[in-house]
Amino acid sequence: MGADTDVLVVGAGAAGAAVSARLSESGVRVVCLEQGDWVLPKTIPSGSPDWEIRRQTTHHPNPNVRRLPADYPINDSAADLKPLLYNAVGGSTIHWGAHFPRLRPSDFRVRTLDGVADDWPLDYDELAPYYDRNDEQVGVSGVAGDPGNPPRSPRQMPPVPLGRGGELLAAAFDRLGWHWWPADVAINTRPYGDGRRACNNCGPCDLGCPRGARSSADLVYWPRALRQGAVLRTHARVCEVTVDSRGRATGVLYFDAKGNVRRQRANVVVLACNAIGTPRLLLASASKRFPEGLANSSGLVGKNLMLHPVAMVTGLFDEPIDGYKGPFVTSLVCQEFYETDRARSFVRGYQMQLCRSNGPLGTALGGPYLPRIDWGTDHHRMFLEQFGHGASLAVTAEDLPDEGNCVTLDPTLVDADGIPAPAVRYRVGENTFAIIEHGISRATEAFAEAGANRVVAPGLIDSAFHLLGTARLGSDPRRSVVDAFGRTHDVPNLFVADSSLFVTGGAVNPASTVQALALRTADHILQTRRTVDVPA
Amino acid sequence: MSRPRGNILGAVLDRLLLANGPLAGAGELGLGDQIEEAVQARPHVAALLDGLADCFVELPGEAQDGILRGLEQQAPVPFGELVELAYNAYYTDRRVLEHLERVTGYPARPPQPEGYELGAFDEAVLGTIRGSGPLFRTV
Numbered sequence: 102m103g104a105d106t107d108v109l110v111v112g113a114g115a116a117g118a119a120v121s122a123r124l125s126e127s128g129v130r131v132v133c134l135e136q137g138d139w140v141l142p143k144t145i146p147s148g149s150p151d152w153e154i155r156r157q158t159t160h161h162p163n164p165n166v167r168r169l170p171a172d173y174p175i176n177d178s179a180a181d182l183k184p185l186l187y188n189a190v191g192g193s194t195i196h197w198g199a200h201f202p203r204l205r206p207s208d209f210r211v212r213t214l215d216g217v218a219d220d221w222p223l224d225y226d227e228l229a230p231y232y233d234r235n236d237e238q239v240g241v242s243g244v245a246g247d248p249g250n251p252p253r254s255p256r257q258m259p260p261v262p263l264g265r266g267g268e269l270l271a272a273a274f275d276r277l278g279w280h281w282w283p284a285d286v287a288i289n290t291r292p293y294g295d296g297r298r299a300c301n302n303c304g305p306c307d308l309g310c311p312r313g314a315r316s317s318a319d320l321v322y323w324p325r326a327l328r329q330g331a332v333l334r335t336h337a338r339v340c341e342v343t344v345d346s347r348g349r350a351t352g353v354l355y356f357d358a359k360g361n362v363r364r365q366r367a368n369v370v371v372l373a374c375n376a377i378g379t380p381r382l383l384l385a386s387a388s389k390r391f392p393e394g395l396a397n398s399s400g401l402v403g404k405n406l407m408l409h410p411v412a413m414v415t416g417l418f419d420e421p422i423d424g425y426k427g428p429f430v431t432s433l434v435c436q437e438f439y440e441t442d443r444a445r446s447f448v449r450g451y452q453m454q455l456c457r458s459n460g461p462l463g464t465a466l467g468g469p470y471l472p473r474i475d476w477g478t479d480h481h482r483m484f485l486e487q488f489g490h491g492a493s494l495a496v497t498a499e500d501l502p503d504e505g506n507c508v509t510l511d512p513t514l515v516d517a518d519g520i521p522a523p524a525v526r527y528r529v530g531e532n533t534f535a536i537i538e539h540g541i542s543r544a545t546e547a548f549a550e551a552g553a554n555r556v557v558a559p560g561l562i563d564s565a566f567h568l569l570g571t572a573r574l575g576s577d578p579r580r581s582v583v584d585a586f587g588r589t590h591d592v593p594n595l596f597v598a599d600s601s602l603f604v605t606g607g608a609v610n611p612a613s614t615v616q617a618l619a620l621r622t623a624d625h626i627l628q629t630r631r632t633v634d635v636p637a
Numbered sequence: 638m639s640r641p642r643g644n645i646l647g648a649v650l651d652r653l654l655l656a657n658g659p660l661a662g663a664g665e666l667g668l669g670d671q672i673e674e675a676v677q678a679r680p681h682v683a684a685l686l687d688g689l690a691d692c693f694v695e696l697p698g699e700a701q702d703g704i705l706r707g708l709e710q711q712a713p714v715p716f717g718e719l720v721e722l723a724y725n726a727y728y729t730d731r732r733v734l735e736h737l738e739r740v741t742g743y744p745a746r747p748p749q750p751e752g753y754e755l756g757a758f759d760e761a762v763l764g765t766i767r768g769s770g771p772l773f774r775t776v
Contacts, residue, residue, distance in 0.1 A: 148750055206774065206776040214774065248767070271762050280766065437772075473720070476652075
């Protein structure tokens with residue numbers, strides 16, 4: 102091979118880390134370029150007195166609020182939900198809650214079963230071995246035997262504690278005859294992995310975990326990948342995927358930390374920049390040969406953005422339930438209303454995920470869980486009624502693909518290196534609103550059954566936790582951007598390996614599926630690397 | 638901070654977050670000094686305070702509340718920012734957190750490094766749901 106490296110991976114998040122580790126394990130020369138940096142444990146603010154202020158500022162999940170040097174701006178003025186993401190080694194797992202469910206078999210066959218959207222070009226059984234392999238690497242706390250999902254291998258660790266709120270809701274679900282199960286969680290309940298300790302139930306997982314108990318990709322995959330010889334270059338912001346005269350990818354151009362443009366050549370290029378960053382880069386790589394953007398003969402690059410709309414329903418109890426203790430968004434899930442039921446006014450469904458509650462400042466300020474507590478004479482009374490007395494159900498709706506929901510290049514907005522910023526257009530669909538309305542009603546019923554004295558449901562929250570679908574898998578090059586293994590239909594040595602691949606979104610957190618798909622793509626690269634058409 | 642602005646800000650804070658048992662109100666705790674810089678950096682918030690007459694500090698509490706409710710209606714965004722600044726300062730103040738610990742048991746320290754004790758998961762709670770048949774669609 103004449104290139105500088107065998108495989109170039111763009112993005113060091115959940116998918117890029119998994120691909121890099123899998124390929125380097127087999128002796129493939131891997132270079133990964135990441136625009137952010139390592140997040141050092143000493144910078145994690147959960148041991149700082151101002152941790153709840155840092156949550157609103159330097160550690161805010163919205164890059165437009167956080168505005169760190171590694172972040173790029175996103176024009177979200179036409180988006181009902183504002184995208185959340187993180188740019189660093191580990192990607193958005195840096196601020197994730199580590200909820201780690203799998204898609205269900207029906208999620209891969211939505212067109213066949215329900216007559217909407219499209220089927221995936223693979224099924225659950227094909228992905229199951231990769232889910233298992235990824236679970237082994239990550240370390241999953243949970244318990245096998247969930248009747249709501251196909252049987253799976255024993256979990257690596259016991260579940261995270263339910264806490265009092267979880268116990269109340271679990272008993273309520275039992276009385277209602279509804280499904281519930283302890284969540285699969287990528288958080289250690291025992292020491293597991295490279296020097297990673299057990300969770301001590303501190304609460305704000307989104308700020309990072311100084312104990313290494315939460316399995317972000319920088320802790321799980323990168324140490325191994327680096328030991329195996331992978332090269333990770335931080336502060337490297339890719340601006341273009343380059344191609345030769347035959348339309349094969351030759352590598353990328355990127356800005357280094359000093360703003361100099363560098364070139365990295367490779368035989369194979371893998372994009373793992375998330376469902377906003379990947380279409381942004383493909384569209385920014387337009388050329389005479391690919392005037393509509395790279396790998397975009399279908400016209401679908403950037404389209405079909407799905408965001409998992411969420412409504413938060415909070416129950417307040419007379420008794421203190423110490424909701425500030427324990428991993429903040431993980432304990433149990435209810436998937437009673439996950440599958441399509443023709444008796445309802447919508448197709449597909451939703452998951453209810455039990456979340457714990459805030460610290461003192463978060464309680465007072467409100468936010469997605471509850472409105473801000475009013476100032477004045479009743480403030481202290483209302484504060485004591487809420488603080489430590491609440492639990493919330495996040496109603497996560499399946500979001501059907503819609504070509505009108507999309508990522509494009511903003512005509513004027515640019516990042517610090519002058520690269521066009523992404524513009525996101527996203528409208529919540531009618532089916533989604535119907536799902537959310539049903540979910541709020543059922544969550545309210547569950548809290549009433551659990552004994553809550555008050556239930557508050559502010560409605561749909563305006564943040565988008567999961568970014569999906571903008572370079573989707575498919576067998577038909579007219580209806581998809583990449584094939585069943587993530588190889589772009591148009592450029593034989595260019596792959597996508599991130600949440601852009603999702604054909605449909607399911608109603609569960611996507612990280613375990615993202616990483617399972619990434620491992621599968623890496624295996625495919627290994628199996629076909631001798632025959633792939635690479636640049637001279 | 639100029640004294641008139643400082644006095645007014647302190648008086649406003651005392652109405653936003655009143656004295657609570659043995660704990661003084663937010664203004665009397667001196668949190669005005671803490672947020673003054675942030676107020677200055679937000680001209681629309683500073684303008685709210687500048688719009689209050691000096692005699693605001695002399696008014697009875699109920700009258701002050703009435704004026705503040707009026708401001709909140711007229712200018713909800715900057716007023717909301719002022720409330721957020723007040724809450725940020727108040728609920729990260731050691732004296733407030735120590736009071737909260739006495740009242741609720743919530744430890745007056747950051748979550749790390751100690752974390753919190755929680756009982757381990759008990760599989761006995763799965764007794765009912767384990768008896769269910771498969772609840773997912775087969776394909």
